[in-house]
Amino acid sequence: MGIVIVDGQEIEIADDERLNAIQVARRAGVDVPHYCWHPGLTVVASCRMCLVETGTRDAESGEIKMVPKLVPGCQTPATDGSVFVTNSEKVRHSRAFVEEGLLIDHPIDCPICDKAGECHLQDYHFEHGQDARRADIRPFTSRRRDVGPTVTLFVDRCVMCSRCVRFTREVSGTSELMVIDRGAREEIDVFDGFPLDNKLSGNVVDLCPVGALGDKDFLYKQRVWFMKSHDGVCAGCSAGCSVVVDENQDKVYRLRPRENMAVNKWWMCDDGRYGFHHVHDEARLVELERRAAAGYESIEWSQVPAALEIELSSAGRLAGLISPHLTVEEAYLLAQLLRKFDEEALLALGPVPVQGEDEHYPGDFTIRAEKCPNRRGVEEVLRHFNGGATSLDDVLSQVESGAVGGVWLTGGYREPSLDEGIAQRLTAAKVVVVQDMFTSPVWERAHFRLPGVAFAERSGSYVNCAGHLQSFSWAVRPPTGARVEGSLYWQMLEQPGMYNPRSVLAEIAGTIPAFDAAAGEIPSTGVALEAPAMSPTA
């Protein structure tokens, strides 16, 4: 245990903690402004925005000795007896000087800059800058340079913090970005013929503290102050990166990684980042239909529970194919629902999409080959209901043999997974119920076509490939006609009020030992389910 003094406040640090002045000041509620420092990148101490005064307190006498010069907070470790002063006149002058310097050549084109509203240069200028310009007035220049398929560079807005350059060297390991020229004529650039083109490229836009790096996918789509941010979990692969979903009026505009040291640290991949457009795809299923004597007829959601109850009760043996895109709570409720109609209903995991192999990056980041967020969570629920494993193939074989009469399939897949092969084997079933986002061969032949929802419209929990459970709430409402899968199960199970995944998870945690750790409040970064209780990765 050590004591660090920040602006007169005594802060305790543990012996094994390795904090710098910025981190320890944050603990004292003091924000030390900085551009170049990022916890996930090497320290270069070059922006000089985080300069503070430092000294040491003698353990014996309690006397404080200050160092005469300013030091960068990012590079100065906080140890027992460290003293930091972040609000002296000297520190304030140095910050104002750095801000002033950065703005000499900055175009100050905030009205047309995507970063406005979440820009460090803007915020720090208001807080720490000079109140008036003292440098000569320059004509406005804002050169734009293409650096890759996903990212564009506004050259004159750059403050040369070099975070993007370090990211491509240290995390993606691709080293496309570099600094050219020297002194005040420095610019970020790429070599001819080697654009910024890697699967982590979008992170450099998040890292950019100013509006220099723009995301082509997001550029000029929204002013950031119109959007609301929601904590979410990326459903693109089984890594389950913590994300922030930025939306305005039920339209998702952007996904950003959310810091989670247990899962994705500060990063996410471009597959996930740009993989939300299907949410607003024109091809989303919104027509609720049941098979009629000739073709299909429209029905209302209010008619669905009763109609399903009649059909499923008379279909004989039932089976459920639970998609790895459903949440833990939905999987649990669907299993309960089918067992309500048929105590021996077969339950199996739906198709698990896999593409290629896991992709590892030098910054200890992995894109998983398994392109669904919750296989492990669904498997754990199924293990509770089934005891042993029932496979997709078992279910389909029993449908073909006539042993199973009613099948409930769930989707949520972005790529066709409920394919012709499955559809062929379902022809003998008396009742086929499908909940899905996009059409598929199974949907084409279903008796009940129930439009389902996308990840940003769901609430609940996913368990990632490492057994880490994260809970999240919906960010946008589903399109008219689609309905959250879980809410239908909730209603059919005659639960009171609105669908409440939180209470379902509490019940799961109390019932299924594998989910013990999910009892109580789930922090925004999730909880690790105890590893021994989890099944080994398939």
Place this chain on the structure above:
Amino acid sequence: MSTFEPVLLANIGKEKSFTREVYESAGGYTALRKVLKEMQPADVIEVVKDSKLRGRGGAGFPCGLKWTFLPKDHPGPIYFCLNADESEPGTFNNRILMEDDPHQVLEGLIISCFATRATTAYIYLRVEYPLCFERLQAAIDECYEAGYLGQKILGKDFSLDIYLHSGAAAYICGEETGLIESLEGKRAWPRIKPPFPAIEGVFRKPTVVNNVETVACVPHIINRGVPWFLSIGVPADPDNPRDAGSYGPKLYCLSGHVNKPGCYEAPLGITTRQLIDDFGGGVWKGRKAKAAIPGGISMGLLTEEEFDLPLDFAGPGKADCLGLGTAAVVVLDETVSMIDFLHNSCRFFDHESCGQCTPCREGTAWSVQMLERIRAGKGRLKDLELLLEIGDTIGIIPGTTICGLSDGAAWPIKNAIRKFRSEFEEYIKRTNATGYMETEPVEALPIAAHGH
């Protein structure tokens, strides 16, 4: 003065002074033989420490002390970098040594490597010195032939290889960690310290970086002894515990408006006036001197009244200069405009700032923009305050930058304006009679292209 005998320049002027034959005929490589025969590395470090030899590259750090910062009993390689990126404006003493007496440099380097247990040495040579490259390489080749380099040097358990590496014309490569980055093939952005090179330098291994003239002093200290070295120069000020003294001979580069510019060897502590009068033959064209740069442009300015201060490590500081620097004295005669002087100085540092730290990158660029505007007849008195604020803010001394480049940019600004303020004010009032009182920002000049 009269008893002073030049040693560093003793061979200069001899025919074929750059060959091993001529060097050895004057007693060359006897120090190396003595060291390898009689001494242990620790003994050499002790001798150099006792001699109070301070680095000749600019900062004046005690050389022996620097060598002791290397980790003891380090199992891996230790590297030695010879800083021959002599790029401080006005400085050419390393060039003289490397062109005309490369074996003196190599002997000092080999002994220094023996002392520090370095087995590989890199000479980082500025690219503008092609003749140095040629002569050093030839001298290195001669040393391999003579058994002064390579495996088991002179039959002792000591091996050394020297590689000559050419820079690419950047001032920042003279900063020791900028040099190391450049040597490793990277952009020469100085590293943050700690760790210092003695702990983590070239290829992240313990490294010593010394200047050419510093190592050239070492053979003479070995040959002539510590008392000889201590008998030359200015002793430490007993009232100042931080003064490490200024001992030994020094190569002074005299240039500018004097009759006989050149590189002259003198005891540390000679005054600017003695240098101009005794060596330089006085100010040219019968004019009077107005000022002088004491040790390379980055050290600031001495006015003519300050010419009697000793040019030792502590002297220029007494006149608010940054220090002795490289002891490159540039004399400005009475016709020189201080506005032009400062503009040229700012232009240099703007061009050479590596661009890593915001205060240096933006401060050097802003200062040259203001001076260009002043010279274009659009100056304001307020600009002088802004220039001084830049000068007082940027640098490793106030702690706002990683390396000392911007201290070098700051000192000429501070010294020129503070020491010649009336000249600046008169110039601004005369050339901008209607606008000199303006305090609001004015329109910038079109950006000029900066070349060499």
